[in-house]
Amino acid sequence: MIRSTLTQVFTEVFEEHAGGEAPALADASVLLETGLDSLGFAILVTRLEDELGFDPFTEAADAVYPRTFGELVAFYEAHAPSLRETA
Amino acid sequence: MSDLAPLSLRERLAARDPASEVLPGVSTAALRASVEGLPAHVAGVVLRDLDPASFVRALVALDGRAESLVLAPPGTDAAVQADYAARARCAHQVATLEDLAHLPAAPGEAAPTRWVLATSGTTAAPKLVGHTLASLTRSTRTDVARGAGLRWGLLYDPTRYAGLQVVLQALLGGSTLLAPPLAAPLPERVSALARDGCTHLSATPTLWRRVLMTPASASLPLRQITLGGEIADQALLDRLSATFPEARVAHIFASTEAGVGFSVTDGKAGFPRRYLEEPPRGVALRVREGRLFVKNTRVLGAYLGEEDSTFRDAEGFVDTGDAVEVRGDRVLFLGRASGVINVGGQKVHPERVEAVLLAHPGVAAVRVGQRRSPITGALVTAEVTPAPGAAAGALKRELRAHCAALLAPHERPALVRLSGALRMSPAGKLVREVAP
Numbered sequence: 001m002i003r004s005t006l007t008q009v010f011t012e013v014f015e016e017h018a019g020g021e022a023p024a025l026a027d028a029s030v031l032l033e034t035g036l037d038s039l040g041f042a043i044l045v046t047r048l049e050d051e052l053g054f055d056p057f058t059e060a061a062d063a064v065y066p067r068t069f070g071e072l073v074a075f076y077e078a079h080a081p082s083l084r085e086t087a
Numbered sequence: 088m089s090d091l092a093p094l095s096l097r098e099r100l101a102a103r104d105p106a107s108e109v110l111p112g113v114s115t116a117a118l119r120a121s122v123e124g125l126p127a128h129v130a131g132v133v134l135r136d137l138d139p140a141s142f143v144r145a146l147v148a149l150d151g152r153a154e155s156l157v158l159a160p161p162g163t164d165a166a167v168q169a170d171y172a173a174r175a176r177c178a179h180q181v182a183t184l185e186d187l188a189h190l191p192a193a194p195g196e197a198a199p200t201r202w203v204l205a206t207s208g209t210t211a212a213p214k215l216v217g218h219t220l221a222s223l224t225r226s227t228r229t230d231v232a233r234g235a236g237l238r239w240g241l242l243y244d245p246t247r248y249a250g251l252q253v254v255l256q257a258l259l260g261g262s263t264l265l266a267p268p269l270a271a272p273l274p275e276r277v278s279a280l281a282r283d284g285c286t287h288l289s290a291t292p293t294l295w296r297r298v299l300m301t302p303a304s305a306s307l308p309l310r311q312i313t314l315g316g317e318i319a320d321q322a323l324l325d326r327l328s329a330t331f332p333e334a335r336v337a338h339i340f341a342s343t344e345a346g347v348g349f350s351v352t353d354g355k356a357g358f359p360r361r362y363l364e365e366p367p368r369g370v371a372l373r374v375r376e377g378r379l380f381v382k383n384t385r386v387l388g389a390y391l392g393e394e395d396s397t398f399r400d401a402e403g404f405v406d407t408g409d410a411v412e413v414r415g416d417r418v419l420f421l422g423r424a425s426g427v428i429n430v431g432g433q434k435v436h437p438e439r440v441e442a443v444l445l446a447h448p449g450v451a452a453v454r455v456g457q458r459r460s461p462i463t464g465a466l467v468t469a470e471v472t473p474a475p476g477a478a479a480g481a482l483k484r485e486l487r488a489h490c491a492a493l494l495a496p497h498e499r500p501a502l503v504r505l506s507g508a509l510r511m512s513p514a515g516k517l518v519r520e521v522a523p
Contacts, residue, residue, distance in 0.1 A: 039501075042431070067302055
């Protein structure tokens with residue numbers, strides 16, 4: 001669920017902010033090489049917070065900087081509130 | 088004032104070990120030899136579109152020879168460059184090292200070169216600010232024995248004040264400057280810095296967060312990390328200390344209005360409360376009504392723009408416009424008191440964004456605010472009341488296109504919310520929330 005939301009919001013933000021067609025994302029895709037700059041990345045994280053209801057960058061006790069799309073997905077999955085809490 | 092002309096950059100390089108590298112593979116002796124044979128005095132020169140290494144050579148070649156040196160930021164368009172040239176009375180342009188060899192001699196005697204920098208500003212016309220090598224190097228450390236072997240990385244644009252400080256520190260401190268091409272993607276630039284053994288690196292918090300996302304960052308052999316230009320948060324400071332345990336981490340507070348600055352190196356956000364009683368580096372600090380006021384207790388009257396001091400109070404304190412909070416033994420920065428939003432180091436005036444949104448026929452009222460971002464510090468948000476009859480469905484998309492045409496990327500609202508009515512103060516003014 002988180003992976004598909006990430007892919008969908010990434011595509012939206014990319015098309016709005018960077019322009020053109022969003023690149024296909026694989027686990028090994030390096031985020032900074034996708035063409036999305038830090039402002040675009042900031043917008044992505046904020047939209048995801050609205051979409052998913054949490055922001056792992058703020059919630060993580062330690063600042064974490066995922067480098068690949070796979071790491072980003074894992075980071076969001078690791079910090080997702082449990083289903084019981086959201087139900 | 089001394090009658091002796093201050094030494095030029097070229098002359099000051101004589102303090103370095105001739106064999107020491109100024110740039111990778113370029114010794115001090117070779118650099119100095121490469122800039123011999125130019126006329127002793129040339130008219131004003133605009134430096135433009137030079138890669139960082141050529142830019143450094145041009146600075147060394149022309150300081151003390153050219154009347155003025157205008158440092159045009161990369162990508163400055165031709166009309167703006169022509170305007171810079173006219174305003175700074177420059178007859179020549181240097182875009183390649185070849186151009187240097189063709190500069191004609193000018194009549195008269197060489198005098199200290201006026202360095203002209205453009206202030207940042209993507210939409211408003213930039214102001215040109217004059218400096219001298221002496222004023223630019225006031226806080227440069229020039230102990231070349233201590234600086235030998237240090238390798239300064241340059242991630243900033245060297246035509247801007249912060250980048251130029253890095254260049255001059257490396258040159259005059261006896262160190263080596265690592266300057267990967269600015270146009271290259273950040274992961275490549277960080278890889279180049281890691282490969283070249285970068286020990287000292289300065290960047291804004293936003294840029295540091297991006298650096299930490301590059302695969303090569305973990306192999307940077309850093310010993311000194313500097314953060315400036317934005318608020319450094321605790322999570323980032325912790326992450327930098329954990330990633331680079333050998334490095335000293337310093338975050339800088341600087342007020343261009345007061346011409347002062349100090350750095351904090353204890354690894355904690357904000358600055359120690361005792362600084363309010365014990366001025367760091369001669370910078371007296373006061374907190375009044377939640378804002379930070381500063382006063383330089385040294386070299387009064389020595390700073391550029393000092394004459395423009397109408398905002399100085401009777402005791403000489405200047406309002407920095409930064410909202411602060413005293414919490415326990417720390418003074419923490421909250422953001423700009425005026426409502427100016429700092430998006431990744433770039434200032435956004437909410438009133439300007441509001442004016443653009445209000446120009447759209449579908450907008451009845453708008454309030455621009457900010458939302459905290461773990462990546463850029465803050466993002467611009469807008470709360471919009473649609474005009475009667477406006478198609479709410481299409482409005483968000485239309486506003487996005489409208490803003491894209493009229494605002495710089497960092498100024499465009501990242502989130503737009505449509506709402507009923509906006510809050511007004513009893514005086515009928517829009518209620519604007521101060522930074523959270």
